[in-house]
Amino acid sequence: MDIFRICGGLALRGEVKVSGSKNSALPLFAASLLTDDETILENVPDLSDINFMAEILTEMGAEVYRIDSNSWKIRPTSIVPYAPYELVRKMRASICLLGPLVARLKKAEIPMPGGCVIGNRPIDLHVRALQGLGADVQLSGGIVKVDGKNIFGNSIFIGGRHGSTVTGTANAIMLAVLTPGHSVLEGSACEPEITDLCNMLVKMGAKIEGIGSHLLKIEGVNKLHGCRHTVIPDRIEAGTYMIAGAMTGGDLTINGIEHAHMGSFLDLLKSSGLNFTLNENKIQINDNSTLNPLEVVTLPFPGFPTDLQAQICALASVTPGLSVITERVYPSRFMHVPELLRMGAHISLEGSSAIIRGSQKLTGAPVMASDLRASAALILAGLEATGETWVQRIYHLDRGYENFEQKLTQLGAYVERLPESELSKSISSSNNLIN
Numbered sequence: 001m002d003i004f005r006i007c008g009g010l011a012l013r014g015e016v017k018v019s020g021s022k023n024s025a026l027p028l029f030a031a032s033l034l035t036d037d038e039t040i041l042e043n044v045p046d047l048s049d050i051n052f053m054a055e056i057l058t059e060m061g062a063e064v065y066r067i068d069s070n071s072w073k074i075r076p077t078s079i080v081p082y083a084p085y086e087l088v089r090k091m092r093a094s095i096c097l098l099g100p101l102v103a104r105l106k107k108a109e110i111p112m113p114g115g116c117v118i119g120n121r122p123i124d125l126h127v128r129a130l131q132g133l134g135a136d137v138q139l140s141g142g143i144v145k146v147d148g149k150n151i152f153g154n155s156i157f158i159g160g161r162h163g164s165t166v167t168g169t170a171n172a173i174m175l176a177v178l179t180p181g182h183s184v185l186e187g188s189a190c191e192p193e194i195t196d197l198c199n200m201l202v203k204m205g206a207k208i209e210g211i212g213s214h215l216l217k218i219e220g221v222n223k224l225h226g227c228r229h230t231v232i233p234d235r236i237e238a239g240t241y242m243i244a245g246a247m248t249g250g251d252l253t254i255n256g257i258e259h260a261h262m263g264s265f266l267d268l269l270k271s272s273g274l275n276f277t278l279n280e281n282k283i284q285i286n287d288n289s290t291l292n293p294l295e296v297v298t299l300p301f302p303g304f305p306t307d308l309q310a311q312i313c314a315l316a317s318v319t320p321g322l323s324v325i326t327e328r329v330y331p332s333r334f335m336h337v338p339e340l341l342r343m344g345a346h347i348s349l350e351g352s353s354a355i356i357r358g359s360q361k362l363t364g365a366p367v368m369a370s371d372l373r374a375s376a377a378l379i380l381a382g383l384e385a386t387g388e389t390w391v392q393r394i395y396h397l398d399r400g401y402e403n404f405e406q407k408l409t410q411l412g413a414y415v416e417r418l419p420e421s422e423l424s425k426s427i428s429s430s431n432n433l434i435n
């Protein structure tokens, strides 16, 4: 396993380009199964999760070619409706294969995705959506088995206790577009990644009204065809770089962004006093002013994204005053907190809120990443901290940030990828010094 060694305290300067969105690309790979034609996806981030998805489709019989590091060609002429457990268990997003398989083959058998460190991640809303469109769904031997012989267009509500479900909505849409009749999906998620999926499906011949809203009206068609589609920019990656600029007092330009996807996040940073300018598809930050404390509540889009909550906790840890960060999507998604405490942050957890008393500076320490966004938060903290920070288990990071250390290094940060054994060597040599 690799780790990162970060020497903090350097302001980030220069330009960085945001990659394509992982959370858009994964359902788009699944959507390519809705046709037996060829689909070409561009601006796909080069990430381990994308490689898992490509492997799963290949195992199912699709021809999957990597054209270059960010473009893929998928031709699923003949596929089976089963996905292998060894691959599916590695990635929750494989649940969004259910919709396309049932739509095209009238059958799907996908192993139930496992638990997740960011909290309870049930699939009851996915199941309800499939059932609402006439599918029979059974769980047997840890496998979700769907029989879609009798699917029909229907009006269904697909929201849940925590609001809408992103991949659950993706499943419902991908089933409805090839289901005979008229479907109305009330309570749909309207994240930009869902809009991207709808836009690609329309290119493939789907009939969808209400794109970008919570109410989607879909007229099922008999057949979809292939298309070429460019994945939208990753709003979470863009937000992460912006926080890096804010934390290090840098002079940073973030290119290739879509600010319409980042409204609540940009509004928060503006109201906390960060100076930045927005141009057509870039953000420039040139600021080392002290920010005001932050008050954040995560919510489904257009609310503040849960996928930037951990990174905002890192920023609040170095923002003087009392910040309150409340998590409403995954109430227990705070695995980064104990690690930030190791770096000198002052955070107490009260239910699903983190109360953070910002200090002037964090101090480097060995820390452990528990999940993708926690890894990003710890790296941001390391960039700001004095001394060395060692971030372990960065395979989580590799699932969702393309070339993170290269991009940070280009901006002037000191981030080094090393084998894990280097950390024990460093600890034993400092123990020798003490002895």
Ligand code: EPU
Pocket: 022, 023, 024, 026, 092, 093, 120, 121, 122, 123, 124, 125, 126, 127, 160, 161, 162, 163, 164, 165, 166, 167, 168, 193, 306, 307, 329, 330, 372, 373, 400
């Ligand atoms: N939920 C249910 N039942 C369900 C599905 C969801 O109760 O059947 C609940 C969840 O427990 C959660 C809420 O609904 O409380 C929202 O979950 P959602 O289904 O929207 O999450 P997801 O589709 O599994 C996607 C992203 C996540 C991101 C969430 C929320 C992908 C591949 N994953 O997950 O991304 O946090 O939406 O925006 O799109 C990440 O990138 O780090 C990540 C975890």
